[in-house]
Amino acid sequence: MPVVTINGVPFAAASGTLLSDAVSPHSHLETPCGRLGRCGKCRVFARGALSEPTVEEKKLLSPEELAQGVRLACSVRILGDCQVTTASEAQAHVLGSKQDVHARAPLFSRWGAAIDIGTTTLAACLYDRSGNMLAQAGCMNPQAPWGADVITRIGAALQGEGPVLARAIQRRLDQLLKEMASQAGISAREIDALVITGNTAMLYLLTETNPDCLSHAPFAADRLFGEMLTGAELGLCCAGAAVYLPRCFSAFVGADTATALLASGITQQDGTRLLADIGTNGEIALWNRSTLLCCSTAAGPAFEGAGLTMGMPGRDGAVDHVMVKNGALHAHVLGDTEAVGICGSGVVDALACLLETGQMDETGFLDPEPAVICGRVALP
Numbered sequence: 146m147p148v149v150t151i152n153g154v155p156f157a158a159a160s161g162t163l164l165s166d167a168v169s170p171h172s173h174l175e176t177p178c179g180r181l182g183r184c185g186k187c188r189v190f191a192r193g194a195l196s197e198p199t200v201e202e203k204k205l206l207s208p209e210e211l212a213q214g215v216r217l218a219c220s221v222r223i224l225g226d227c228q229v230t231t232a233s234e235a236q237a238h239v240l241g242s243k244q245d246v247h248a249r250a251p252l253f254s255r256w257g258a259a260i261d262i263g264t265t266t267l268a269a270c271l272y273d274r275s276g277n278m279l280a281q282a283g284c285m286n287p288q289a290p291w292g293a294d295v296i297t298r299i300g301a302a303l304q305g306e307g308p309v310l311a312r313a314i315q316r317r318l319d320q321l322l323k324e325m326a327s328q329a330g331i332s333a334r335e336i337d338a339l340v341i342t343g344n345t346a347m348l349y350l351l352t353e354t355n356p357d358c359l360s361h362a363p364f365a366a367d368r369l370f371g372e373m374l375t376g377a378e379l380g381l382c383c384a385g386a387a388v389y390l391p392r393c394f395s396a397f398v399g400a401d402t403a404t405a406l407l408a409s410g411i412t413q414q415d416g417t418r419l420l421a422d423i424g425t426n427g428e429i430a431l432w433n434r435s436t437l438l439c440c441s442t443a444a445g446p447a448f449e450g451a452g453l454t455m456g457m458p459g460r461d462g463a464v465d466h467v468m469v470k471n472g473a474l475h476a477h478v479l480g481d482t483e484a485v486g487i488c489g490s491g492v493v494d495a496l497a498c499l500l501e502t503g504q505m506d507e508t509g510f511l512d513p514e515p516a517v518i519c520g521r522v523a524l525p
């Protein structure tokens with residue numbers, strides 16, 4: 146009987162079985178059209194002995210996607226041994242036991258640094274062998290000019306900017322190390338170990354790894370780290386330092402979540418615990434006795450109305466609240482100024498109000514005429 150390896154776990158399945166039937170019992174699979182081959186939502190990444198692409202797959206998947214192994218689980222049949230990665234694997238990761246996350250002994254013998262590469266900001270701390278924090282430093286992520294969010298930066302890397310993005314972040318890390326060393330009165334060359342965490346995309350861009358797999362369905366990361374490098378490999382002044390890049394869970398639940406879980410210790414506790422990291426990229430992890438569920442989304446752009454013509458951060462001039470009074474929209478504007486844009490909370494309010502006034506239907510379809518929220522601020 147063929148062996149179907151689903152998200153790394155092998156299962157037996159009869160030859161001729163629809164891939165969706167084999168996958169569904171073991172992993173969440175979106176099938177909104179009822180497996181009729183119409184919606185394209187049951188995409189998986191599959192390789193091995195499988196049936197040829199069907200008419201439906203050729204209609205819904207590009208030749209490039211098919212060449213990369215993207216298939217519609219409801220259309221493809223198992224003919225022999227094959228390997229499948231589901232999209233849900235990229236979005237939610239289930240850990241089976243507490244042993245997956247636990248504290249370890251320090252990596253260093255003299256000075257060690259911990260660095261978090263956030264999409265927007267970098268934060269670093271320097272410690273001595275006894276665990277005393279000697280210095281702290283932070284700065285904006287120098288990759289911001291290539292895009293505020295990870296998707297835009299991945300796009301820039303795919304356009305050939307990968308080496309420049311990597312050098313930019315490596316140089317800034319080096320500066321942070323030197324700044325902290327100076328605060329502590331030591332030489333940065335004496336730092337003998339670093340742990341550099343961050344979301345999966347940040348680690349790809351740091352190490353100049355091709356991020357193509359992060360840019361399209363099924364979002365299956367081909368490098369999850371959990372690797373030891375040297376300072377020299379990242380162009381750092383402490384060339385001989387051991388640099389540990391913690392393991393990421395998936396393409397969009399990264400090492401930053403893993404290290405936050407480790408630091409919080411919630412997976413060592415009984416009961417139900419929630420860890421939320423709301424940054425430019427936001428992650429939430431829910432722990433319950435022996436199961437950990439994680440998911441992520443772009444949180445910062447939502448708060449800043451990114452992607453909207455009139456979207457802006459929550460600063461003076463932003464519509465931050467909207468309500469319906471006597472059938473008309475009334476808006477609150479931050480600061481003593483006229484409305485110049487709308488921030489995330491204003492967008493959420495505005496959409497609820499437009500639904501109430503009938504200018505938007507329950508599917509999110511807006512009237513063709515722009516909906517005026519306040520002054521010259523309108524949606525879309």
Ligand code: FES
Nearest residue numbers: 182184185187219
């Ligand atoms: S479930 Fe809709 S295309 Fe497969």
